[in-house]
């Protein structure tokens with residue numbers, strides 16, 4: 001999704017701020033209560049935003065962009081930024097935003113009660129709002145679930161020429177490697193990655209295309225985020241790929257978040273906190289789960305019907321901040337191990 005109605009309204013408001021003081025220009029009206037959101041999350045949030053406005057009367061002005069664009073924009077705007085809330089995907093991105101000083105540390109008992117500790121910043125600058133599992137996907141016509149166990153075991157020679165992976169340059173791969181680094185240390189993680197590389201994986205830079213490649217028989221196993229499979233199954237209930245919950249007997253399946261933080265220079269700080277608290281509530285979390293096929297971060301909300309049929313799984317409960325802490329080390333390790 002690109003620019004929507006709200007984005008256009010934000011552009012119009014910005015224009016008004018520039019030209020509003022010119023002689024003969026219309027007198028500005030008293031400003032309605034609002035929150036300006038910069039979002040790199042492009043699906044599944046509108047219903048929750050609309051529910052917030054209905055409940056509170058606070059308008060949301062939304063500017064969509066890529067994570068990199070919004071990050072640069074926030075840095076360039078500095079104290080003058082109109083943004084009150086930054087929404088983005090991947091804990092690695094949230095961690096980078098916090099480290100760059102773009103997010104405000106919150107004293108937020110409601111947020112810490114709603115969001116489990118491993119899905120939020122230990123310093124309360126960002127909070128996971130949805131949880132996604134990055135797990136093993138397989139073609140059940142070619143692979144039995146009994147042949148699968150862990151991410152590590154995808155380095156077994158039996159998967160030679162049968163494995164699809166996302167390139168290591170993509171943040172989802174980096175975050176997974178970063179978590180493995182924190183769990184297993186450098187030497188063991190490098191050994192695991194070398195195992196994958198030895199199997200000559202087909203590298204595809206799209207989770208959806210990885211799943212389609214498994215369905216088409218180009219590879220038999222791969223790794224992808226859970227909601228991409230749910231979207232494909234929603235369109236075609238017989239889509240021939242199944243998820244396998246990785247590492248259930250050991251560290252748990254790798255999870256990540258999309259999340260948000262109040263910006264360091266928020267002009268509508270109180271309303272931004274109110275919005276963030278609402279987004280963490282079971283009501284909003286249910287809307288996220290129903291529209292985006294992700295797992296709610298707040299355990300009081302239920303999961304979507306398609307996702308529910310995959311059953312419960314043990315998640316890796318390492319704090320997702322590891323994705324940021326070990327991001328640079330993960331990139332170096334991938335280079336060393338020949339994982340492109």
Ligand SMILES: [Fe+2]
Nearest residue numbers: 089207225228
């Ligand atoms: Fe995604």
